Amino acid sequence: MSQIDHSQKIPNNVDLSSDRKLQRALEKWLPNFISWWTEMGPEGFQTKDVYLRTAISADSQGWAHFDYVKMPDYRWGIFLADPVKDRRIPCGDDYGKPVWQEIPGEHRNTLRRIIVTQGDTEPASVEQQRLLGQTCPSLYDLRNLFQVNVEEGRHLWAMVYLLHSYFGRDGREEAEALLERRSGDDNNPRILGAFNAPCDDWLSFFMFTFFTDRDGKYQLLALSESAFDPLSRTTRFMLTEEAHHMFVGETGILRVLDRTCQVMKDNPGKSARELGVIDLETIQRALNFWYSISLDLFGGEVSSNAASYFAAGLKGRAKEAQYEDHVCLDQVFEMDKIEGGKLSQEEVPLRNAMNEVLRTEYTEDCQRGVNKWNRMIQEHGVDFVLTLPSRRFNRQIGLYAGLYFTPEGSLIGREEWEAKRDTWLPTDTDRAYVKSLMNRPVYEPGKMANWIAAPKQGIKGRPVDFEYVRLD
């Protein structure tokens, strides 16, 4: 076995230098990860210096270290949030008992499935976004894209750390498989649907980071309540990074709206498309699409898996401490169901409705961001309101899959759906138009593409026209 000085190359707070098991697993996995990154990571920028934030330790000083780095040399590290002293199982049948530092054998397979499913989304999003660098609207955005990408890479490391440390040979095999699946590949797709959808224009990228990464945030919040303490600590640290991804999405769309409204205002009588900006209707349709497929990621409305994960303490609700009852055996949840072609309410045992509980919080969080967007539109005096469609709209998973609903949530027939689909969801024409705006990248420091406004400020106190990516 060749000896690599891992602690030098891999910043960590898991005592890697004395962990033979982890060292051995990484010996094999690391080269495969690098070749995956080279093959499937951002296309065309692997040798460029990028001004990136790197976590070099878990404390407040070290988790946000900024410097130029070439992406393949990025120091993907392994960090766990600091342990909580005498932490207790926050929910389920074993509520109040000490958390687990090792995996109880009876939960091994379920926990592995949960971790693999979460882990699979991380490389998937890198793959989905690998061509975006070639159509970037500015060096500032290009850098943000790469920041998101390397952090998704680090999140993959975080999940692989758990697989390597706690799941033995099975874990190592699953860690390899995470590098073998490919987003959008029919023969070997990523596990979850939304992570196989193309994300090849910047409107999609911003929507993805706003909606789909936000699903990730809520899954991480739920997992950070896990009785399996290493999972809880890993996901708590990941959440600090995930916040940046949502910032990229939220401000990205905000700048698009700012630009569209400003240009429309400056050129009355002309349409947005004539002016080379993205019309608000197209933005609404993109929102409808990314919101609805991200809702699917939470799983079925009524779920025996969700109930057993909660009962076993494998997964809690987001910020479990905000609730009073952490056992949830006697409570019910009012669920909208479809009975004989009509909506009706039905009481479902709360544990079985945990996916829906999490989805509800997610929806509220999304609405807060959409409200900010609408304030921007209002400030420009434009009469248009972006809305989140009904949770029933365009669903492929759960109670509402296979049925047709308007964005307002009314049940309709297939014919009506077919007739109106193109007013609700992105069309080929929309996509072609959005892509036509982005057919040429903007690489000059400080310059912005026509369809997006400049950010209010740069990164880490640097000016907006800072050379965030050195392309020479």
Place this chain on the structure above:
Amino acid sequence: MDAIRFETHPDRYRHWKLRFEGEVATLDLDIPEDGGLRPGYVLKQNSYDLGVDIELADAIQRIRFEHPEVKALVVSGAKDRVFCSGANIYMLGSSTHAFKVNFCKFTNETRLYLEDLAEHSGVRTLAALTGACAGGGYELAMACERILLVDDGSSAVSLPEVPLLGVLPGTGGLTRLVDKRKVRRDLADAFSTVAEGVRGKRALAWGLVDRVEKKSGFSEALKETVSELVQGAKERTGQGVTLTPLAPERDGEVTRYRYVELRVDAEARVAHLSISAPEEPTPSTAEALRAAGADAWALRMFRELDDALLDLRFNHPQIGLLVLRTTGSAEQVLASDASLIELAKTDWFASEILLHMRRVLKRLDLMARTVFAIVDQDTCFAGSLLELALAADRSFMLDVDDGPTLACSELNFGALPMASGLTRLEARFYGAPEQVGKVREHMASEGAIDTEAARELGLVTYTPDDIDWEDEVRIAMEERAAFSPDALTGMEASLRFVGPETLETKIFGRLSAWQNWIFQRPNAVGERGGLTTYGTPERPKFNFDRT
């Protein structure tokens, strides 16, 4: 409740009188009514409980080892007008489900030992019935080669379980009726639903007994039949071997025998069974083996293992996982195996030791517990001890440089079959019989099987290296302990017994499974079930839904 112990001695028998007259041994059943293993029931009419069967099993074992002069065993009753009325119903009615199942399993094993005695040791067996013989009593008789019934106008053989109790004859009766005695199935059906049973000439005509005789001519008939039976029976020469007490040292959770240690971890619901190889070379001549007697490793160790397995079954119902380890010198085990095989060609004692090994290993196969074998550093799963790993549901073998090895002896290739008649290697490779040959070839060319070879040959399940070892083994055990014990029992029994059906597999796999189902059903054990209402003024009330 006090733990149930399985070691006994004829001096302490309360239920059987064991007599020896030349080449004939006689076991007379004479059960005192107050002789129950625990309070709460009365053993009327020579009805039996586990205590009676423990003595029977001991008696058969002692005839094998201590009385080579015996060529025939007569099983008879010492009470007037009744031979045996079967298992005590009140005992069954007041037992836990787990106890009932284990009780039936043990009695079934003992019946099979009677048949094994006749078939492999040449001690011919005869049931001499001078009175009524009901249920388990008739099943005991059927485990003998011949049945002689007195024709007195009242003594009948019967299987009254279905009509009287709403359960089955649970000791192989139904299977032996049609599979062994080859009674026509419609007659067997009629017989099994008549509570009073069948007497005299009809019993003979239906094939339920082999001879009927008036009371006056009964002892003459018995003598005749015995001398018929012993004609040409094989001679077992030389002194018998006294089975000395095992006298284990019991220290809380640990039971220490000479070669076996049983450690029970109640909290984890795991029992660890460690088996040591012989420390000294095994005698290689018949004389030396006889001199070693009950101290010969292969006899002593398997007797200890047998006792530990029964202890687990009856006294530790919560233990779900049995973890097997072996320690010591594989060479000594292989040497012991080799000399037994050689000596058994001419020496009855060596042969009896092998037969005993076979029975104990079958007992292990029938454990309703998960069995894992742990092959780590310094283990010696070789030859007869390799059978333990092959009997396990899963095996873990450590993969390191200079790690453990497995080894085969000739014993792995025929002398220790499972209930199906297949060796454990044949059962393991049921879909790829050529693998058995490959294992043999590997042994011939390499002499031992290292972890890589064991993995390639398919002899072990998992081969974690030293880094993974501890976690893999711990997690596998914890995971196992969390599954439904009922589902595991059913799953393991289904997977262990691949291949052909035999009388034995049918008894344990079909008859017992049905009986255990019936034992759980309200029609047997509900408030108005057959077992519950037996002997009370109430009649059973059945739910007539069929499945």
